[in-house]
Amino acid sequence: xxxxxFGGSSVGSAETIEKVVxxxxxxxxxxxxxxxxxxxxxxxxxxxxxxxxxxxGDDGYIEILDGIRELHLTTIExxxxxxxxxxxxxxxDSTSKELDNLCEGVRLxxxxxxxxxxxxxxxxxxxxxxxxAAKLSDTGLENEYRDSRRLIRTDSNHGFAAVDFAETNxxxxxxxxxTTAKLHIFPGxxxxxxxxxxxxxGRGGSDYTAAIIAAAAGADVLEIWTDVSGMMTADPRFxxxxxxxSHITYRExxxxxxxGAKVIYPPTIxxxxxxxxxxxxxxxxxxxxxGTMIEAESTAANxxxxxxxxxxxxxxxxxxGSGMVGIPGFSKRLFDALSRALINVILITQSSSEHSICxxxxxxxxxxxxxxxxxxxxxxINVGRIDPLKVESGFSILALVGxxxxxxTGVSGKxxxxxxxxxxxxxxxxxxxxxRNISAIIASKDVRKAVNTLHEEFFSDGNKQINVxxxxxxxxxxxxxxxxxxxxxHLSDELRLNxxxxxxxxxxxxxxxxEGVDLNSYRSDMAAADDMTIGPFIDAxxxxxxxxxxxxxxxxxxxxxxxxxxxLAKSISVIxxxxxxxxxxxxxxSSLKNTAREFGANFFFxxxxxxxLPVINTLNDLIRSGDQxxxxxxxxxxxxxxxxxxxxxxxxxxxxxxxAQKEGYTEPDPRLDLSGTDVARKILILARExxxxxxxxxxxxxxxxxxxxxxxxxxxxxxEMTRHxxxxxxxxxxxxxxxxxxxxxxxxxxxxxxxxxxxIGPEHNFANLSGKDNAVLFxxxxxxxxxxxIKGAGAGADVTAAxxxxxxxxxxxx
Ligand code: ADP
Ligand code: ASP
Ligand code: MG
Numbered sequence: 095x096x097x098x099x100f101g102g103s104s105v106g107s108a109e110t111i112e113k114v115v116x117x118x119x120x121x122x123x124x125x126x127x128x129x130x131x132x133x134x135x136x137x138x139x140x141x142x143x144x145x146x147x148x149x150x151g152d153d154g155y156i157e158i159l160d161g162i163r164e165l166h167l168t169t170i171e172x173x174x175x176x177x178x179x180x181x182x183x184x185x186x187d188s189t190s191k192e193l194d195n196l197c198e199g200v201r202l203x204x205x206x207x208x209x210x211x212x213x214x215x216x217x218x219x220x221x222x223x224x225x226x227a228a229k230l231s232d233t234g235l236e237n238e239y240r241d242s243r244r245l246i247r248t249d250s251n252h253g254f255a256a257v258d259f260a261e262t263n264x265x266x267x268x269x270x271x272x273t274t275a276k277l278h279i280f281p282g283x284x285x286x287x288x289x290x291x292x293x294x295x296g297r298g299g300s301d302y303t304a305a306i307i308a309a310a311a312g313a314d315v316l317e318i319w320t321d322v323s324g325m326m327t328a329d330p331r332f333x334x335x336x337x338x339x340s341h342i343t344y345r346e347x348x349x350x351x352x353x354g355a356k357v358i359y360p361p362t363i364x365x366x367x368x369x370x371x372x373x374x375x376x377x378x379x380x381x382x383x384x385g386t387m388i389e390a391e392s393t394a395a396n397x398x399x400x401x402x403x404x405x406x407x408x409x410x411x412x413x414x415g416s417g418m419v420g421i422p423g424f425s426k427r428l429f430d431a432l433s434r435a436l437i438n439v440i441l442i443t444q445s446s447s448e449h450s451i452c453x454x455x456x457x458x459x460x461x462x463x464x465x466x467x468x469x470x471x472x473x474x475i476n477v478g479r480i481d482p483l484k485v486e487s488g489f490s491i492l493a494l495v496g497x498x499x500x501x502x503t504g505v506s507g508k509x510x511x512x513x514x515x516x517x518x519x520x521x522x523x524x525x526x527x528x529x530r531n532i533s534a535i536i537a538s539k540d541v542r543k544a545v546n547t548l549h550e551e552f553f554s555d556g557n558k559q560i561n562v563x564x565x566x567x568x569x570x571x572x573x574x575x576x577x578x579x580x581x582x583x584h585l586s587d588e589l590r591l592n593x594x595x596x597x598x599x600x601x602x603x604x605x606x607x608x609e610g611v612d613l614n615s616y617r618s619d620m621a622a623a624d625d626m627t628i629g630p631f632i633d634a635x636x637x638x639x640x641x642x643x644x645x646x647x648x649x650x651x652x653x654x655x656x657x658x659x660x661x662l663a664k665s666i667s668v669i670x671x672x673x674x675x676x677x678x679x680x681x682x683x684s685s686l687k688n689t690a691r692e693f694g695a696n697f698f699f700x701x702x703x704x705x706x707l708p709v710i711n712t713l714n715d716l717i718r719s720g721d722q723x724x725x726x727x728x729x730x731x732x733x734x735x736x737x738x739x740x741x742x743x744x745x746x747x748x749x750x751x752x753x754a755q756k757e758g759y760t761e762p763d764p765r766l767d768l769s770g771t772d773v774a775r776k777i778l779i780l781a782r783e784x785x786x787x788x789x790x791x792x793x794x795x796x797x798x799x800x801x802x803x804x805x806x807x808x809x810x811x812x813x814e815m816t817r818h819x820x821x822x823x824x825x826x827x828x829x830x831x832x833x834x835x836x837x838x839x840x841x842x843x844x845x846x847x848x849x850x851x852x853x854i855g856p857e858h859n860f861a862n863l864s865g866k867d868n869a870v871l872f873x874x875x876x877x878x879x880x881x882x883x884i885k886g887a888g889a890g891a892d893v894t895a896a897x898x899x900x901x902x903x904x905x906x907x908x
Contacts, residue, residue, distance in 0.1 A: 099304035106135035108172030133218025208252035246285035298359035324386030417479025500529035517665025566648035573895035706897035732889020796850030
């Protein structure tokens with residue numbers, strides 16, 4: 095014999111009931127079948143709401159009951175057309191009347207006892223099962239209908255009744271002995287107590303009904319038909335790339351369901367496990383999918399982790415106090431007090447100092463728990479031996495489940511470091527000695543992120559999702575987005591990185607999209623987007639709370655820099671093309687680096703020096719491997735190198751500068767380049783990265799630009815340069831007369847940094863630097879005769895964007 099249970103969504107409409115009928119037809123062709131049915135989807139919730147509304151004394155319940163009736167009547171009409179011989183309409187009619195009366199009674203007395211609620215709730219399963227039974231008969235599938243209340247005997251704990259198995263099993267066996275029918279229909283969820291009052295088996299309890307019948311009747315298999323193709327590695331509503339679990343052990347399934355995998359009601363497993371009856375979870379909407387087989391021994395691949403789940407609405411109770419140390423009995427009294435108050439404990443941890451015990455319970459019991467425990471420990475609290483019970487809400491439990499975890503070391507390490515990397519704070523941890531489950535209590539706001547990150551870590555095909563936010567859509571920002579767009583597939587194929595841009599902002603507007611900004615149309619989408627300044631943009635990023643988040647600053651704005659600490663403290667990596675942060679006061683620079691370290695985030699700014707050239711990375715590698723920087727000599731301004739390489743007297747100096755700006759080599763404000771400030775910032779950053787504590791004021795800057803060029807606006811700057819053309823001409827001629835060329839050189843030697851224009855001879859290392867090239871010479875302990883040289887294009891949107899891109903990848907992989 096087979097037992098098949100169909101859930102609420104499977105019987106949610108006439109169309110789905112037709113599918114159910116076909117599944118039953120196929121199953122019953124070769125075997126005796128017992129069918130257990132849930133209420134139509136949403137009915138139980140609606141009935142509860144009707145009861146509650148009546149209890150509040152309002153008449154909203156009338157509309158709710160009308161809605162329920164309407165759903166059932168239209169379903170019946172669609173299934174049977176004009177035919178009314180099935181008798182279901184009469185049944186709906188009489189039960190509806192009874193429902194109306196019950197709710198009216200509740201409204202009058204303003205009281206909804208659990209007993210009355212059970213009487214209201216029974217409507218759902220009693221009617222849905224009648225409809226299916228009638229439809230089966232209608233299509234020629236003879237069946238016997240039996241009200242489960244006559245078979246399943248429980249205690250009188252309404253809403254969550256405990257089954258009297260001896261009596262129940264006897265009745266079920268008797269029923270099957272006495273019948274010759276081959277197809278049996280039962281309503282799920284409902285049962286009765288010894289006084290024959292209707293009881294119910296807990297939300298989701300139809301699964302349990304089916305398991306009880308399967309176990310009592312010694313079925314060969316229990317099939318749970320639902321709206322997903324089996325148990326998944328995580329809740330499919332939370333995680334996109336869930337995998338279907340083909341085989342799972344009873345114990346794993348039990349852990350998963352206890353810890354929130356709603357697909358199967360937790361008590362279901364117990365009766366079938368005791369009898370060794372396999373459970374098959376199947377999809378009514380894709381009946382040929384394999385589904386999940388739950389059995390004693392899993393024959394599946396040796397996956398270390400079988401699934402990840404979570405339960406929301408958890409309150410954490412902490413009992414603490416110096417008086418607890420070494421004295422036995424405290425925990426017993428705590429649990430006794432909770433159990434007397436009928437509070438179920440979901441998770442327990444006790445630190446080995448015995449200073450505190452921490453338990454997780456359902457949030458709805460919080461105040462009841464507080465009362466019960468404080469009363470139990472009244473004396474100890476009064477004399478100050480322990481503190482009043484601490485009650486904190488807003489938590490969730492996250493659980494990693496798998497029988498094979500105990501055979502692998504490092505699972506919990508990987509779990510917690512993954513969470514830590516994403517800034518998810520762990521409030522408490524519990525690991526059963528069976529090592530089948532590792533649970534952590536975390537803030538509910540982090541659950542989605544946590545489940546997704548862990549799922550990716552333990553189950554993904556290796557692809558890692560990186561969520562990128564970009565501030566700045568100017569020349570470099572624009573190029574970066576273009577590169578990210580065209581390289582997307584390559585990154586996924588080669589590096590297993592799925593880099594998704596989830597936010598883009600300029601100084602006026604921002605676009606945010608959890609699912610990814612469309613990189614083809616972001617400019618027009620942005621034009622249509624709401625105004626948003628950087629502050630709200632950062633708040634939105636933090637609010638989105640996405641895993642593996644990286645913030646990219648391709649602006650030159652100090653305001654954006656101000657937001658870095660907030661981002662880093664949320665474990666969001668910061669990639670700065672913007673030089674303001676690394677070249678601000680030393681304290682600020684080092685505190686950003688420390689914050690990044692403390693919160694497991696990255697703070698990279700490779701493009702601050704030499705655009706896309708690997709200058710800072712090389713320097714970092716030298717230092718990390720134990721080398722020491724003695725001296726640095728560098729040409730660090732693509733703009734100045736371009737200007738002096740192209741200024742030959744045939745046209746004005748100001749014209750050459752203008753060309754550099756037009757080609758995108760200069761800073762947004764070209765005076766930063768021409769004044770040498772930009773070069774000073776770069777040598778400052780290199781010196782700092784080399785381990786020196788140095789400030790901008792410590793750098794000697796021998797300016798070649800007349801002071802007046804730096805006063806006023808950018809337009810004034812150009813006209814002043816024209817006015818001083820003679821000055822520039824003289825610089826050029828003086829050098830040329832001596833057979834020398836002009837280079838703007840930065841140096842760092844013995845702790846001192848300086849920048850300035852120099853005339854160099856043809857033998858100089860920098861003599862052949864053409865165009866906008868940069869060059870950096872590192873003289874170190876290891877490279878003391880010949881320096882380590884890094885040379886290449888040191889400005890330009892393409893190479894700079896590529897450098898930022900490389901930083902993003904580095905941040906993603908570490
Ligand atoms: P039914 O009405 O058939 O009893 P449920 O709603 O009780 O269905 O259970 C099925 C739902 O369980 C799925 O639609 C899915 O959203 C949810 N679910 C939660 N966790 C998991 C998981 N790990 N695997 C599969 N489904 C899950
Ligand atoms: N109808 C009940 C509920 O929604 C039982 C079930 O569907 O399993 O909880
Ligand atoms: Mg269910």
